[in-house]
Amino acid sequence: MGAVGAGNQVGECMIGQTQSEVARSTGATAAVVAAGRELSAAPLHDRPKAVARHCLLDWLGVALAGAAEPAAAILARESGTGAGEATLVGRRERAPASLAALVNGTAAHALDYDDVHLALPGHATVPVASAVLALGERLDAPGVEVLAGIVAGVEVECRLGMLVNPSHYARGWHATGTLGTFGAAAGCARLLGLDDEGWGRALGLAGTQAAGVNASFGTMAKPLNAGKAAMNGLLSAVLVADGFTSSEAVIEAPHGFAAVATEALAPTSALEAVSGRHLIERTLFKYHAACYWTHASLEALRELRDEHELDPSEIESVRLEVSQQALDVADIAEPRTGLEAKFSLRALAAMVLSRVDTSDPSAFTEERVRAQELVALRDRVSARLADHDNAVGASAAIATRDGRELSASADLSVPASDLGEQGERLGVKFERLAATALGHDSARALREACEHADELGSIAELTALATPRGG
Amino acid sequence: MGAVGAGNQVGECMIGQTQSEVARSTGATAAVVAAGRELSAAPLHDRPKAVARHCLLDWLGVALAGAAEPAAAILARESGTGAGEATLVGRRERAPASLAALVNGTAAHALDYDDVHLALPGHATVPVASAVLALGERLDAPGVEVLAGIVAGVEVECRLGMLVNPSHYARGWHATGTLGTFGAAAGCARLLGLDDEGWGRALGLAGTQAAGVNASFGTMAKPLNAGKAAMNGLLSAVLVADGFTSSEAVIEAPHGFAAVATEALAPTSALEAVSGRHLIERTLFKYHAACYWTHASLEALRELRDEHELDPSEIESVRLEVSQQALDVADIAEPRTGLEAKFSLRALAAMVLSRVDTSDPSAFTEERVRAQELVALRDRVSARLADHDNAVGASAAIATRDGRELSASADLSVPASDLGEQGERLGVKFERLAATALGHDSARALREACEHADELGSIAELTALATPRGG
Numbered sequence: 001m002g003a004v005g006a007g008n009q010v011g012e013c014m015i016g017q018t019q020s021e022v023a024r025s026t027g028a029t030a031a032v033v034a035a036g037r038e039l040s041a042a043p044l045h046d047r048p049k050a051v052a053r054h055c056l057l058d059w060l061g062v063a064l065a066g067a068a069e070p071a072a073a074i075l076a077r078e079s080g081t082g083a084g085e086a087t088l089v090g091r092r093e094r095a096p097a098s099l100a101a102l103v104n105g106t107a108a109h110a111l112d113y114d115d116v117h118l119a120l121p122g123h124a125t126v127p128v129a130s131a132v133l134a135l136g137e138r139l140d141a142p143g144v145e146v147l148a149g150i151v152a153g154v155e156v157e158c159r160l161g162m163l164v165n166p167s168h169y170a171r172g173w174h175a176t177g178t179l180g181t182f183g184a185a186a187g188c189a190r191l192l193g194l195d196d197e198g199w200g201r202a203l204g205l206a207g208t209q210a211a212g213v214n215a216s217f218g219t220m221a222k223p224l225n226a227g228k229a230a231m232n233g234l235l236s237a238v239l240v241a242d243g244f245t246s247s248e249a250v251i252e253a254p255h256g257f258a259a260v261a262t263e264a265l266a267p268t269s270a271l272e273a274v275s276g277r278h279l280i281e282r283t284l285f286k287y288h289a290a291c292y293w294t295h296a297s298l299e300a301l302r303e304l305r306d307e308h309e310l311d312p313s314e315i316e317s318v319r320l321e322v323s324q325q326a327l328d329v330a331d332i333a334e335p336r337t338g339l340e341a342k343f344s345l346r347a348l349a350a351m352v353l354s355r356v357d358t359s360d361p362s363a364f365t366e367e368r369v370r371a372q373e374l375v376a377l378r379d380r381v382s383a384r385l386a387d388h389d390n391a392v393g394a395s396a397a398i399a400t401r402d403g404r405e406l407s408a409s410a411d412l413s414v415p416a417s418d419l420g421e422q423g424e425r426l427g428v429k430f431e432r433l434a435a436t437a438l439g440h441d442s443a444r445a446l447r448e449a450c451e452h453a454d455e456l457g458s459i460a461e462l463t464a465l466a467t468p469r470g471g
Numbered sequence: 472m473g474a475v476g477a478g479n480q481v482g483e484c485m486i487g488q489t490q491s492e493v494a495r496s497t498g499a500t501a502a503v504v505a506a507g508r509e510l511s512a513a514p515l516h517d518r519p520k521a522v523a524r525h526c527l528l529d530w531l532g533v534a535l536a537g538a539a540e541p542a543a544a545i546l547a548r549e550s551g552t553g554a555g556e557a558t559l560v561g562r563r564e565r566a567p568a569s570l571a572a573l574v575n576g577t578a579a580h581a582l583d584y585d586d587v588h589l590a591l592p593g594h595a596t597v598p599v600a601s602a603v604l605a606l607g608e609r610l611d612a613p614g615v616e617v618l619a620g621i622v623a624g625v626e627v628e629c630r631l632g633m634l635v636n637p638s639h640y641a642r643g644w645h646a647t648g649t650l651g652t653f654g655a656a657a658g659c660a661r662l663l664g665l666d667d668e669g670w671g672r673a674l675g676l677a678g679t680q681a682a683g684v685n686a687s688f689g690t691m692a693k694p695l696n697a698g699k700a701a702m703n704g705l706l707s708a709v710l711v712a713d714g715f716t717s718s719e720a721v722i723e724a725p726h727g728f729a730a731v732a733t734e735a736l737a738p739t740s741a742l743e744a745v746s747g748r749h750l751i752e753r754t755l756f757k758y759h760a761a762c763y764w765t766h767a768s769l770e771a772l773r774e775l776r777d778e779h780e781l782d783p784s785e786i787e788s789v790r791l792e793v794s795q796q797a798l799d800v801a802d803i804a805e806p807r808t809g810l811e812a813k814f815s816l817r818a819l820a821a822m823v824l825s826r827v828d829t830s831d832p833s834a835f836t837e838e839r840v841r842a843q844e845l846v847a848l849r850d851r852v853s854a855r856l857a858d859h860d861n862a863v864g865a866s867a868a869i870a871t872r873d874g875r876e877l878s879a880s881a882d883l884s885v886p887a888s889d890l891g892e893q894g895e896r897l898g899v900k901f902e903r904l905a906a907t908a909l910g911h912d913s914a915r916a917l918r919e920a921c922e923h924a925d926e927l928g929s930i931a932e933l934t935a936l937a938t939p940r941g942g
Contacts, residue, residue: 074713078569078706096570098549172726177679208648208692209699211682213718215727221679221717224710228680232699235549239695242545246692247684255643256686261731 028251028258031268032159033199036186039278040152044144048278049454050419052147054426055125055154057450058115058285059108060466061430063130064090064437065361066110071220075103075227086134087463090437097134101184101234105130106227109176110220111361112342113433116284116292118392118413119158120175121165123226124283127180128153130230132187135238136459141191143456151280153187153233156203158279159271160251167263169214177212177225178261184233192241197248204246205236207257282415284392285426289361290342292412293326296394297345297383299410301352304398308406312354312377316399320345321386323393331383338364349396350377359429362436423451438468499722499729502739503630504670507657510749511623515615519749520925521890523618525897526596526625528921529586529756530579531937532901534560534601535908536832537581542691546574546698557605558934561908568605572655572705576601577698580647581691582832583813584904587755587763589863589884590629591646592636594697595754598651599624601701603658606709607930612662614927622751624658624704627674629750630742631722638734640685648683648696649732655704663712668719675717676707678728753886755863756897760832761813763883764797767865768816768854770881772823775869779877783825783848787870791816792857794864802854809835820867821848830900833907894922909939 026034039048066072067090079102080093086100089107094100108114108126117124132149135141141149157179161168169175185206189199209232212225240246250256251265258265288298297320304310322330326345335344341351341364348358354374356363368374386394395409416422427447434443446465449456456462497505510519537543538561550573551564557571560578565571579585579597588595603620606612612620628650632639640646656677660670680703683696711717721727722736729736759769768791775781793801797816806815812822812835819829825845827834839845857865866880887893898918905914917936920927927933 070714074710074715077713078709079567096550096567099567099569172730174679204687204690205692205695208645208684208687208696209682211680213679213721213727213731215718215721215724215730216675216679217726219675219716219718221676221715224676224715224717225679228703238549239545242548243541244545244692244695245690246695247686247690250684250686253686255688256684259643259686260684 026268027249028163028265028268029200029203029249031271032156032251033196033203035159035271036152036156036190037196037199039155040148040190042148044148044151045278047419048151048280049147050423051280051283052150053450053453054285054419054423055115055150055280055283056129056147056453057430057447058426059125059129060089060446060450061433062111062114063104063108064466065113065433066107066223067091067437069107069110071110071223072103072107075106079103086137087467089463089466090468092468097138098231098235100134101131102227102231104134104227105230106223109223109226111289113286113289113361116286117154117158117279117282118284119161119279119282120179121161121169122174122176122180124154124157124183125150126226127176127229127233128157128183128187130227131184131234132191133459133463135188135191135234137463139191140458140460143453143459143462145191146459147454149187149191151278152190153183154280154283155278156186157183159274162270162274163251163266163268164258164262168261171263172214173261174212174214174216174222174225177229178210180226180229181206181210181232184230185236188234188237192237194237194241198240200248201240201244201246202237204248204250205239205244206233207250208246209236210257210261284412284415285422287425287429288348288358289364290348290358291330292392293323294330294345294348296392296410296412297322297326297396298348298352298358299412300394300396300408301349303408303410304396304406305353305355310353310398312373314400314402315353315377315380316401318349318353318381319397320349320381320383321395322383323389323391324385325391326394327383327385335369337366338369341369345383346378346381347374349381350374353377360432442469497739498720499634499736499739500671500674500720502742503627503722504667504674506630506742507623507627507661508667508670510626511619511661513619515619515622516749518890519622519751520618521894522751522754523621524921524924525756525890525894526586526621526751526754527600527618527924528901528918529897530596530600531560531917531921532904533582533585534575534579535937536584536904537578537694538562538908540578540581542581542694543574543578546577550574557608558938560934560937561939563939568609569702569706571605572602572701573698575605575698576701577694580694580697582760583693584757584760584832587757588625588629588750588753589755590632590750590753591650592632592640593645593647593650595625595628595654596621597697598647598655598700598704599628599658601698602655602705603662604930604934606659606662606705608934610662611929611931614924614930614933616662617930618925620658620662622749623661624654625751625754626749627657628654630745633741633745634722634737634739635729635733639732642734643685644732645683645685645687645693645696648700649681651697651700652681652703653677655701656707659705659708663708665708665712669711671719672711672715672717673708675719675721676710676715677704678721679717680707681728681732755883755886756893758896758900759819759829760835761819761829762801763863764794765801765816765819767863767881767883768793768797768867769819769823769829770883771865771867771879772820774879774881775867775877776824776826781824781869781871783844785871785873786824786848786851787872789820789824789852790868791820791852791854792866793854794860794862795856796862797865798854798856806840808837809840812840816854817849817852818845820852821845824848831903913940
């Protein structure tokens, strides 16, 4: 998890060293509980609160767009009714909070367009926000409490990722599902105001429910893992609040989570490097509706395209230098469908250089992918392994027909330092995704409510805006 | 899994060798699917059908008694409402089928008094029956289809246990939760009439949801694992029936279930030894409301007590020779609570020799455990490691005050050969457990309905009888 080490601490908010003292003196479960409780304590600092708002906004956008995807629609048929305590985002049905977390979590990951965190590695917000929103609606919780819940959940799941990786992910676990269960439990524990023992028990129930394998990738089971993490995490906290018992040291206990889920549990001292830091600030957002391993290449190409006002006809060849991960997953040479194009560095490069808006999920049509001009440009693109080990770093070199050599690189392991710019870019992404489900005016109203989420007296004011109107 | 090998095949029903041919030519997922489909095909043979009825009867009894336990009551508050498509056994609330499976599965394991299967090792019926009953109620399925679903689920989970053990359980997995998820999915796939591809996908979703760690033992999280297995398995099958996709080879796929859940996946040829056999016939039932590792000792003592009409005052000393598992788990020397007594060979021996009915969960009171006469007898009991490796075998030697040496042994790895006797004994157990929840007359009526379950036009006729009447 090099990307979580030094060098990426872009303006992170520090709140002192007490957490590392706790980590030294206690087991892993207590250490992540202490971090989650401390870092989400009221009043929330401005910067993590702003990032939590961004996470919430982006989650709402991808959930609204994803609600129409088959995985979410099937789950909604199984779970939803006309009534119920919580909203199914983008749909008219409602459901019990646990099932709403399941459906919304699946919807928000169905397009694989939600935010990314390298500490899992995976998608940090989706399990947490899906759980915290559904429970928040049941509790009629104020917006600021929901944001604190998101912060708590993300801090816990990221720290757990640091303790159980790299072997956890390498073995085949889908960390968004497994670690996300703990994150969702922590977020709901925060919302319910559980004490240390309650947090420990909630993580105990998370640890005995945590699941999800990477063999699910490429199927609807992948977003299901995110939805189940949300549901199971929510259940963990609400059952504990009502008196349920569990192991209170599930991570390090014999025959506990670490025993089954990792080759080596790192000592809690491994958390000292991030002590007091809000890891939610390292959330990485997706601005292309494609595999994240391709994004650095696309950002580098976008820079060259705009700086040099390049037209596709000027381009002789494009050479990309990318990570092994990108080559492993996203090197489909001759994609034939929109979905395959999302995992094709060559097709994506051609789309960006042709000024196709890759932030629009509907841009990925079979017709476009097979169009002669795009195929001709795609065939002038090559990709090879870079000589660095940054999974989300890449460089691009373009040779023009008039003999110029242009190059640029991008490192997407570094979160945005300018949160205003990040918020604006996310807002544009959000409005496009939300408008399809809600219409432009409602999408704009929801964006505005989200930008002031911490001032809302009840989160239900927000979720009400995420329901389509009319017949 | 020696107990599943040769030597225990007591009257098992064979249906030919085609399954082993399938196993040789395909992967693990397809092999267990083939076995599950073949062994639960209509018409079901008499012997497995009779055992499935016993499993159902016993499940109903422990679920009715367990419904009042805190774990089940808390879950019912979270999940149930006045309406809903499926019964919460022993309660007046109803719930969606998925949540009914969750609540009923937790209730049926809350007393840890449900049946046992050494192939998991764990509790085979609870996840399967909890799922199949809830889905059967939704579908208004005939009783014989529900029995076939139970058979299908048990065959699949037991075979999977043979493939992933011993390392799966040894590492810390609670097999009732993990393998039970596959069993519940298979049982529901059978009930829904899915084809090979559908079964494969249902197991694919089971494999990405399967969870449960043994660190949960001794807490409410243990029965929760059983309930979650039921719920997740049910969801797996119903989602697939509605078009959900997943890995169709989740057990053996790279980054699949075996990759994360076992050190070594056995080749499918390991299943040849049980090809065509109904492993449900190896179900072991509990007749003492205590840890299963103690039962062989108690059966041996019961035999000596009855054969020699022993009175506690005649007993000088008792020596037990038991398995390492019994010593590890059930050797609490000086229990102080009823729960501790369930894990105390010495206290249990004293109870049996004092003719306390250990089949009655309410026998385990703190008052009794601390009573002077029981403590005095308990302190004359010793336990040591036997020189065999049968986890559920034990021998007992009693020295009487008048100088006699009496000894007997019991091997509880061998299922009952006389199904009539087994049914009678289970019926007695059932009526006691059910009467507390329903009253004697209703308990008797439910027993009779269960004994003719395969003739019921709809399983809802049965579940209706499992609901308490009156205000």
